[in-house]
Every structure is written in C-alpha cells, then in structure tokens.
Amino acid sequence: MLRSLHMKLVMIMILLILSLMMVVGAFLINSVTAFYLEDFYSQMSDIFQDPLLLHDLRTPGGEEENGAEQLSLVLDAYVGELGVDNRNRKLYILDGNGVCLVSPDGETAQLEYTENLTFALTTGLETDEVGDESNLALDYMDVAIPIHRGGQDYIIYILDNKATSNDLTNQMLILIVEALIFGLVISILLSFLLSKTMVTPIQSLTEGAMRVAKRDFSKKIKVPSQDEIGVLTDTFNDMAGQLQDTLRQVENERNKLDTLFLHMTDGVAAFSRDGLLIHSNPAANRMLRRFLGPETTYEELFGQVAGLEQALEAPDHLEAELQVRDSFFQLLVAPFDRGRAGGGVLAVLHDVTEQRKNEEMRREFVANVSHELRTPLTNIRSYAETLIDNTGEMPPDMEKKFLGVILNESDRMTHIVQDLLTLSRFDSERSELKLSRFPFGEAVRDIYNAVYMEAQKHSHTLTLDLEPDLPEILADRERVLQVIMNIVSNSIKYTPDGGHIDIYAGRKRDRVWMIVDDDGIGIPEEDRPRIFERFYRVDKARSRQSGGTGLGLSIAKEIVERHRGRITLLNKQGPGLAIRLDLNIEGPGDGK
Secondary structure: OOOOOOHHHHHHHHHHHOOOHHHHHHHHHHHHHHHHHHHHHHHHHHOOOOHHHHHHHHOOOOOOOOHHHHHHHHHHHHHHHOOOOOOOOOEEEEEOEEEEEEEEEHHHOOOOOOOOHHHHHHHHHHHOOEEEOOOOOOOOEEEEEEEEOOOOEEEEEEEEEEHHHHOOOOOOOOHHHHHHHHHHHHHHHHHHHHHHHHHHHHHHHHHHHHHHHOOOOOOOOOOOOOOHHHHHHHHHHHHHHHHHHHHHHHHHHHHHHHHHHHHOOOEEEEEEEEEEEEEEEEHHHHHOOOOOOOOOHHHHHHOOOHHHHHHHHHHHHHHHHEEOOOEEEEEEEEEEEOOOOOOOEEEEEEHHHHHHHHHHHOOOOOHHHHHHHHHHHHHHHHHHHHHHHOOOOOOOOHHHHHHHHHHHHHHHHHHHHHHHHHHHHHHHOOOOEEEEEEEHHHHHHHHHHHHHHHHHOOOOEEEEEOOOOOOEEEHHHHHHHHHHHHHHHHHHOOOOOOOOEEEEEEEEOOEEEHHHHHHHHHHHHHHHHOOOOOOOOOHHHHHHHHOOOOOOOHHHHHHHHOOOOOOEEEEOOOOEEEEEEEEEOOOOOOOO
C-alpha cells in the first residue's frame, strides 16, 4: 500500500503539516511562557526599585510594635501594580529566620523554601541581593526581597502559580490542535488531487515503457500537459523512435560480429566498403604496432598485399602474408553483408613469426649439422687418402699421428651424433627422466673431483664451497651430473690458463642451487640471449679448437627445464661468466 505514489504523497503532506504545526506550537507555547516569566520579573524589579517604596519599607513610623504589619500596610497600596490577587499570585512577609508573619487572608502558610527564598534568607539579608532567578521549567514564579526595618530583618516573598500562563497555553494548544486537524483534512484532499495529477501521466509512461520493452513501437503516448511531465513524455516518444532505429542497426552489427567470430584467430579489424575502419580489437593494434582510429584506411594497412576491391568481390576469402618490422602475419580478408550498403570486409591477422623463426632455426640447424659433420669427415678423408697414397713410405710415428687424428675426428663425430640424438629424444618427448633420490652436495663434489686434474693442466684455481647438510633431491642423477659437468667444463675451456673458477652450492627454501663463477672470456651482452640456442657459439674458431659442438648448453637447458628447474646467466662485475642452476628438492612433479 505504501509503495503507491498516491499514498507516498499523502503521507508526505501529512508529515509536513504535523511537523510544521508541532514546531509552531512548541515555539508559541514556549514564547508565551517565556513572555509571562519575563514580564513577572520585570514588573517586580521595576516596583521594588522605586526609591519611594523602598524608603517606606525600610523606615519605621515611630515606635511600631509589629514591623510586619506595617510592611503589609505599605504594600497594600501597591497590590494592583504587583498583581497580587491572593488567588494566583500571593504576598508573604517572613522574618529573618524564615517564619511567615503575614500571609494571604491570615491563613497559616506552609511555604516551600524555593531557591530564591533560600537565597534571600541566607545571602540576601547580608548583601541586600534579591532572590529573582527565573526558571522556565518550574511550575511557579517567585521573588524574595530582603528588607531591613527598625533593626529587624524581613523577607517580602511574592509567589505566582502560573495559572494565567497555563490557561493561555492550554487555550493556545486547543487552537493548534484544531488548526492541525483542519490542516490535515485540507492536506489529504490536496495530496490526493496532486497525486492524481502526477500519477496519471506516469501510469501512461509506464504502460508505454512496457509496450516498448515488448518491441511494440506502434503507439505513442499522449499527454496534453506542457509541464515537465509533458516534456518527459515527448522525450520518451523520441527515445522510443531512436531505440527502434538502434535495434535495426544492432541486427546489422550482429551479422558483422558473427563473421568476425567465424574467422577470428588473433587480431581483427573491420572496414566499410569505402575502406574506413569500423572496428578493431587490441590485438590488431598490438600486432600492427600502431593505433587504429576512425581515420585509418584499409589501403594504408593492407593495400600492398590485398586490394580492397579484390577483397569485396572475393567469393570466399583472400589470404596473404604481411610483414611488420620483424614480425610476420598471415592475413585473412573476408567480405561481410555482401551487396548491402553497410557491408565491408573483415581482416584477420594470425601471428606466424614463431613459425618463421622455427623454420629459420631448422634451416640453420641443418646447415650447422652439415657443417659440423663435414669438417671431421673432410679431415678423416684427407688423412686416410694420405695414408693410402704413402703406404709403406711414411715413418711409423707419422702414420701413428695421422691415425690419431682420424680417431679424434671420429670421436668428435660420435659426440655430435650423440648430442643430436639426445636433442631428438627431447623434441619427440621420448626421453624420460629416471628419477631417484641422491645427495645434491655429493653430486657437485663428484664433478669437482672429476675435473680437478683437467683444471690443473690449465693452471686454474678451482674452489668448491658447499653449504653444510645439503638435502637429497629427487631427480635423474645422470642427467643432473651431465648438466653440472657441462657448465664446469665450459668454464675450464673458456677461461685462459691460470684463471679462477669457483663452485658454490646451497639450499633456498624448497630448492637447491649451484653457481659456477669464472674470470674467463665471458659472453658479450648482445650474445647473452642466444647462448642456450643449438649450435650457437660466440667464438666459433675457439669453440671448434677446444672441441665444442655448440649443443652442450642447449642440452643442459632441456634437461633442467624437464626437471622444472632454471638455468640462468647472472650479472656480475668484472670479466668472466657466472651461471646459476636451480632444482626442486622434490623433483619435477610429473616425472617427465
């Protein structure tokens, strides 16, 4: 019931009238009470400050026997000015001890010692101060005037019970209640009339909105008023018309989106028949490395590889390849809404940069393998032909030297083939890890002992620093040893004679780590990102001279990644290279 706009307006009007009348009533009642209170004390102050009256009150006439009666006689002349009627406002005369000597009509007074009376008895008799403190909350008004007469102390005490003020307040309250009732009746009638005037057009708007929600645009709402409701109604009718047009456009946009999602692979851009950009997604901006705005045209983006007219007339779609800086994209262009004025083409970009890089790496890989195998084969053939052509004529030591070269080149080819087979197994996912638990510290120490003599041959200083109590790890021991051996061997090979190679190992939370730090030739900054690529070597002549194939670090990276670990180059000050190996203590998790 209270949710109705009718009732809300009625309740608002009622609450408004109630609030207004309550505020006005409280203000009037308090004002009347305050007026009477102020008038009483002003009246008393004016009268008892009269010098003639004070003189008559304080001066005894000869040898009077009863000063209180004389004071009463003097005050009888001022009864009218004091407003004393002995009914609502009464006059009392007390002695210095607070005993009532004169009371209205000789009645026996049982006075209550009010604050003002107490003040006059205790302090006023000594200081001649009047007890006239007012208090709006009390149901009476009083004043106590200390008087010294003929060596005696008296208190003139006037007490008013506020009956006149209360009567007026009650009459005013009755008047306010009557006005409130009358105002409530009028407010209810006016609120019903006002709510009817406002709610009727709103109901019409509601019915119209329900029709529009059901896509019924056949009727317009008619409201004859020219006020805000009328303006709102006209605006609603205009909005309904625009909504009808928008729904038609949405159907067209839906066709575009269907085509877009049908062909979408990565970046997408839609163009009108005039070649202007309609839509694009963030991937298209990122791939083309530019901001695509409303002024962007098809020709400036793709005109050099696929023409707009050709794309609009294509029976299905056009394919082309686009290069943007160092990235390559497969471009798919398809028309939408063929034959309609709002038609156009969709351009879909698929990133094939990685495929191109893989193809380039495969070509480079084949070339490197061919080159690496051709060199030892050429050496073997050359030395073998020399031996055959000079059979029986060469000194035995020369023949032995030639045969040693042939054997070394055969071993070199064997290492290359073994490394290639290892990488092939990794690529084909046929190389499984043989997981077992073994002490990581012992594995590092074994490698240290294995390469110590080789380091001595090159006059290297080889040091080992292991944290105590390194844990056992779950890993493929042979593969881990292969990785550590590869890293340490590279440091020995590529560090000039007399260098320093430091091996550190420790534990950090759920991982173990090892760092091999040398002061060798190091790796230039521009070559660091490619150091783990297959067959990549910074100094090819020195690598081949030392027997390197360029596959060692690639194999190490494959092994570490299969263990869900990390192998990284560390930034260091000074010459040389620092490589860090991290492995999980609990293994790779899936055992592969």
